Amino acid sequence: MRGSLKLCLSLLSLSAVPGVFASEKQLFERGEMSQPQYTLPPLPYAYDALEPHISAQIMELHHSKHHQAYITNLNAALTRQAEAVQTNNTTSQASLQQVIKFNAGGHINHSLFWLNLASASAPETNSSAAPELIKRIQATWGDEEKFKEAFSAALLGIQGSGWGWLVKVGSGDKQHLSIITTKDQDPIIEKDQVPIFGVDMWEHAYYLQYQNGKAAYVKNIWNVINWKTAEERFAGQVTDPLKTLKDSVWQ
Ligand SMILES: *[C@@H]1O[C@H](CO)[C@@H](O)[C@H](O)[C@H]1NC(C)=O
Ligand SMILES: *[C@@H]1O[C@H](CO)[C@@H](O)[C@H](O)[C@H]1NC(C)=O
Ligand SMILES: *[C@@H]1O[C@H](CO)[C@@H](O)[C@H](O)[C@H]1NC(C)=O
Ligand SMILES: *[C@@H]1O[C@H](CO)[C@@H](O)[C@H](O)[C@H]1NC(C)=O
Ligand SMILES: [Fe+2]
Numbered sequence: 001m002r003g004s005l006k007l008c009l010s011l012l013s014l015s016a017v018p019g020v021f022a023s024e025k026q027l028f029e030r031g032e033m034s035q036p037q038y039t040l041p042p043l044p045y046a047y048d049a050l051e052p053h054i055s056a057q058i059m060e061l062h063h064s065k066h067h068q069a070y071i072t073n074l075n076a077a078l079t080r081q082a083e084a085v086q087t088n089n090t091t092s093q094a095s096l097q098q099v100i101k102f103n104a105g106g107h108i109n110h111s112l113f114w115l116n117l118a119s120a121s122a123p124e125t126n127s128s129a130a131p132e133l134i135k136r137i138q139a140t141w142g143d144e145e146k147f148k149e150a151f152s153a154a155l156l157g158i159q160g161s162g163w164g165w166l167v168k169v170g171s172g173d174k175q176h177l178s179i180i181t182t183k184d185q186d187p188i189i190e191k192d193q194v195p196i197f198g199v200d201m202w203e204h205a206y207y208l209q210y211q212n213g214k215a216a217y218v219k220n221i222w223n224v225i226n227w228k229t230a231e232e233r234f235a236g237q238v239t240d241p242l243k244t245l246k247d248s249v250w251q
Pocket of ligand 2: 091092
């Protein structure tokens, strides 16, 4: 209950963050609670930009239907959560927390995913766009190819739905790179982990084009990884627009 209240209060502060949710906010009848409304971020490229590696059909469905559904469900759950706080319904608050975590996770993950992809013909997909990150990758895995092999093996090792991420862990002398995978609704990456890039291994990310050819999807994804945004995230130059959401849901 305290947690839910904290969630509610920290969501209030979201209204100060431009671009995080749409301008319309509603005050509930008897309270001060505002209703955050997240909106689907536009893709920074056309649906067919990742062809032939990821088809336009997949990109359109994945973005306009799957990502949108996480946002729609998140907004609905936040509205119901605010109502449950108003009515002191702790049972309802507890069950909504799970729904909020799942859908906030989907919104955060997909928002990152779109930005860590780019057209194979764009200069961003040449790993020379990430000089510092590649140096660290070489120091950690030996060379870029060995890193890709390790990351691909981790992706293919995920049973069922999940994500694979390259993350920067810790800070100062202890800072290092790591490959992590998560399944289904496992908690989102730890607070000391900064995602550099991630790969969606849910079937909806590849099935229409690759069917059960998961390995081909994983092989081809390397052609469309945006190394420029990876370098920026590695350098800590990116302020995560959904950080407040993340901090409020995973306290
Ligand atoms: C909810 O609980 C708070 C404090 O515990 C109380 O002040 C408030 O009147 C309650 N609201 C309702 C609708 O029961
Ligand atoms: C709390 O909310 C749940 C789900 O919305 C509802 O079924 C239940 O009756 C509510 N409990 C109270 C005490 O209002
Ligand atoms: C979002 O990513 C986290 C971290 O990898 C993962 O645990 C969670 O299952 C993902 N959620 C969705 C809905 O994809
Ligand atoms: C990637 O960039 C490097 C350095 O700018 C260049 O030598 C190389 O040819 C590029 N590779 C591709 C596939 O374009
Ligand atoms: Fe997805």
